[in-house]
Amino acid sequence: SPQNIQSKFRGCLVGSLMGDCLGGPYEGDEISSGDRIIIQRYFDKMEDASFKGPFKKYTDDTAMMKSVAKFLIDKPEPDFKYLAKLFVTEFFKEPRRGYGSNVMDVFEKLRNTKYEDIYRPSNEQFNGLGSYGNGGAMRIAPIPLYFYDKYENMLNVARESTKITHSNLLGINGALLQCIAIHQAFLIESDKPVDVDGFCKGLVEKIRPIELACYEDLNDKSETPYCEKIFTLQDMLRKKYTDDSDEEVICNIGNGISAYESVPTAIYCFLRAQNPIPGIETNNIFRRTIQYAITLGGDTDTIACMAGAIAGAHLGYEAIDKTTLQHCEKYEDIVGLSDSLFKARPN
Ligand code: R7I
Ligand code: MG
Ligand code: MG
Ligand code: MG
Incomplete structure (x- = not known):
């Protein structure tokens, strides 16, 4: 297992916070080539120690991630009813954090039914189909950290925690894929380069059996949805970075609010950023x-x-620019939360 575990805990949760806070102002936007220059300057400004500005607010992504971390820290055995209560309490305390437009119904039903069956409200979403939004995946980060040496427990806790709000297979398996991607990245030494092709192969090996178990009627020739998407992004990465355009990425992998159109995209961004990207001027892979x-x-x-x-x-915490981090709301709390999660691990 890696040497700098505590730094990786911090890097992961702080990395999650920073993406949320810095991405928040652009949510839902279509980005033009002019906007790309504005985003370059926005990141340059964040790294400039003389720049003073209001902090960037975190959204529901971080609000829910904090609850997942607290759920692992507070209880020696996973208590999913406790997690449901944390989600609901946090939502009613600060409802205006940009939550998905349907997940609020789950929180209300959970509260009104006094948590009698914590999975029923999520099962009732979208006429019984369940949500396939990315809300399970966006908050999963503490789970692959806490269970980094207990793979089966990691998957089980990731699945049960996701099901509180998301019961559609695409929503659940998207959260599991994000969990597996974080876990794989965690296990690569921070000073070693990422083997991009090997990373994709690892993801397919792990997500395929999970998906196959879900879709029993799948015929031999058709591939499971997330495996298919990983093959697509792997093909795009293999093109040797000559003609990749943002439009192509958006069209082939997606940039939407569903787990299917966003989890593979996040993985693609991480892998693509291992090499320079035209128009993104930085040597820092985390920033890129x-x-x-x-x-x-x-x-x-x-x-x-x-x-x-x-x-x-x-990469761990050392790789993250601290000036940029200081522009993110409650960053000290997330550093503290990472350390508490690290210390809460049994052994
Ligand atoms: O998944 P969820 O928590 O939303 C997370 C997103 C992130 O971008 C956050 O930053 C926040 O902005 O919202 O919340 P849900 O309400 O369960 O799902 C989000 C949206 O996905 C829904 O409001 C729908 O637009 C869409 N969606 C579906 N649409 C049709 N049929 C999710 N599932 C379905 C579906 O089954
Ligand atoms: Mg969002
Ligand atoms: Mg959000
Ligand atoms: Mg929103």
């Missing part, structure tokens, strides 16, 4: 990852949050 994610537009806070969690889990 989240700046690129925001440049793609769409669900910027969430895609940058997920990409930042993966990059931070690989």
Whole structure:
């Protein structure tokens, strides 16, 4: 296991916060080539110690991630009813954090039914189909950290915690894919380069059995959805970075609010950022990852949050620019939360 575990805990959760805070102002936007220059300057300004400005607010992504961390820290055994209560309490305390437009119904029902069956409200979403939004994936980061040496427990806790709000298979498996991606990145030494092709192969090996178990009627020739998407992004990465355009990435991988159109994109951003990207001027791979994610537009806070969690889990806290971090709301709390999560691990 890696040497700098505590630094990786911090890198991952702080990375998640930074993607959320810095991506927040651009959520839902379509980004033009002129906007790309504005985003470059925005990141340059954040790194300039003489720049003073109001902090960038975090959104629901971080609000819910904090609850997942607290759930792991406070209880020796996973208590999913406790997690449901943390989500609901946090939502009613600060409802205006940009939550998904349907997940609020789950919080209300949970409260009104006094948590009688914590999975029923989520099962009732979208006429019984369940949400396939990226809300399960965006908050998952503490789980692959806490269970980094307990793979099966990691998957089980990731699944059960996601199901409180998301019961559609695409929503659940998207959260599991994000969990696996963070876990894989965490296990790569921070001073070692990422083997991009190997990283994709690892993801396919792990997500395929999970997906196959879900889709029993799948015929032999068709591939499972997330595996298919990983092959697509792998193909795009193999083009040797000559003709990749943002439009192509958005069209083939996505930049939307569904898990299917955002988790693979976050993984793509992390992998693509291992090499220089035209128009993104920085030598810092962490910055390149989240700046690129925001440049793609769409669900910027969430895609940058997920990409930042993966990059931070690989690179650790040292790789993150502290001047930029200081512009993010409650950053000290997230550093403290990472350390508490690290200390809460059994052994
Ligand atoms: O998934 P969720 O928590 O939303 C997270 C997103 C992130 O971008 C946050 O930053 C925040 O802005 O919201 O919340 P949900 O309400 O469950 O899902 C989000 C949206 O995905 C819904 O409001 C729908 O627009 C869409 N969606 C679906 N649409 C049709 N059918 C999710 N599931 C379905 C579906 O089954
Ligand atoms: Mg958000
Ligand atoms: Mg929103
Ligand atoms: Mg979002």
